[in-house]
Amino acid sequence: MKKRERRSFDKDFKLMVVELHKSGKSSNEISRELGIPSDMVRRWSREFAFSGDTSFAGSGKQIMTAEQKEIAQLKKALKEAEIERDILKKAGQHLLQERPQIFRFMKDHQQVFAVEKMCRVFQVSRSGYYHWLNRKPSERELKNQELRTNILEVHRLTKFRLGSPKIKKELEDRGFYISRPRVARLMKELNIRSIVQKKFKVVTTDSNHGHAISPNLLDRDFTAPRPGQKWVSDITYVRTNQGWLYLTIVMDLYDRKIIGWSMSRTMEAHRTVVAAFKMAIQNRPVNPEELIFHSDRGVQYACGEFRKLLKAYRIVQSMSRKGNCWDNAVAENFFKILKSELIYQIPNLQYDQARIEIFEFIEIWYNKKRKHSYLDYLTPEQFEKSNQSKAA
Incomplete structure (x- = not known):
């Protein structure tokens, strides 16, 4: 031959x-x-x-002295060490994983690093890598690939707000019934996670005013068997480039739905709690003498203008103890979710932009799409419709 x-x-x-x-x-x-x-x-x-x-010295290499050869060898060894360091830097999270994840990293980076060097760093054989590379995908791998595609889509559509428990529930809505650890593992492979929640500092309301204080009738019982039994309300501050935006919400504890809200530049009662309350009574019927309206001791809730409204609808008022944010924990938790999932993720927030983003967050995301563990991973809208059908 x-x-x-x-x-x-x-x-x-x-x-x-x-x-x-x-x-x-x-x-x-x-x-x-x-x-x-x-x-x-x-x-x-x-x-x-x-x-x-x-590069590419070819055959025209100069004759080197012993010292030059030693320096060349040291440079080569240093270059090898730098390459291995770069591999380790990029692949640190893969070192303790199973071979399929290691081989997937090698496939994704073979344009950058030599396969032989990566095999040496990961302590795997070249034959094993090429066997994996040329193998026919297993049924489980094909299923995982389908799951990865759907996880990425859910992650994008929910604006990167969900962790593995809620992504699992979203996948179930799409017909994929798998365990939460499997979802978490696939998310780790995809290098995605929910938005990191910043610490939310609760600022209690200044209750230094001359109005009467209502007793704490709610007493931290945040359950309600029917709508229109217990409403909670609170006000928070959102910093924008054009000044503060004040957001007031009214939530029905029955389904955790935000049934009333207002946004304003000032803290007057008629622009905050009164406006939010008027929206709430339009969206949900009131049960006279039965409905408890709970809030902190802020002057907006204690003033005569707001108390006249409550009296007109025969609603019983309840207030938290002084300086005790836990007495209104569900409303405080909503603001924590809002700020960690939305406000803290937008740099240089403009006032008008904040209004639009908060409106979308409440009416589209929180009430209609965000699954709540308290509601057995249903959205407030799903929970309300489900219980309406049961009652019918």
Whole structure:
């Protein structure tokens, strides 16, 4: 058999191949077009990335002294160590994972690092990697790939707000019934997570005013078997580039739905609690003498204007103890969710933008799409409709 002649390439040819690769052409595409191995294209690209213009010395190497050889060997060893360090830096989270995750990392980074070096760092065999690379995907892997696609879509559609428990519930709505740990593992592989919640500092209301204080009738019992039995309300502050925005909400504890809200630039009662209350009574019927309206001791809730409204609808007023935010914990928790999932995620928030974002958060996201663990992972709207159908 005639021995196959080995092709040789000069430096200019190699540099042009590297330029093609840098321009966006894949190594496989260049391999097909030029008739050279794809791993050679990747090797030349890596060599140029590390050595620049001194790459591709070819056969014209100068005769070196013993000292120069030692320096060259040390440089080579240092370069090898730097490459291994870079692999470890990028792949630190994969070192303790199973082989499929390691092999997936190697596949994604073979344009950057030599397969042989990655195999040495991960202590896996090249034959094992290429066997995995060329294998037919298993049924579970195909299922995982479908799940990854859906997880990414849910993550995007919910504006990156959900963790694995609620993503699991969203997947169930799509017909995927899998465990929460499996969802968490796939999210980790995809390097996604819910928005990191910042610490929410509760600022209690200044109750230093001359109005009467109502007793705490709610007494931290945040359950309600029917709508229109217990409403809670609170006011929070949102910083914008054009000054403060004051948000007032009224929530029905039956289904945790925000049934009334108002946004204003000032803290007058008619722009805050009165406006939110009027929206609430339009959205949900009142049970006279039975409905408890609970809030903190703020002057807006204690003033005569608001108390006249409550009296007109025969609603019983309840107030938290002085400086005790836990007496109104559900309303406080809503503001924690709002700020961690929305407000803290928007830099340089404009006043008009804040109004639109908060409106969308309450009416579209929180009331209609956000699943609540208290409601057995239903949204307030789903919970309300489900119980209406049961009652019918």
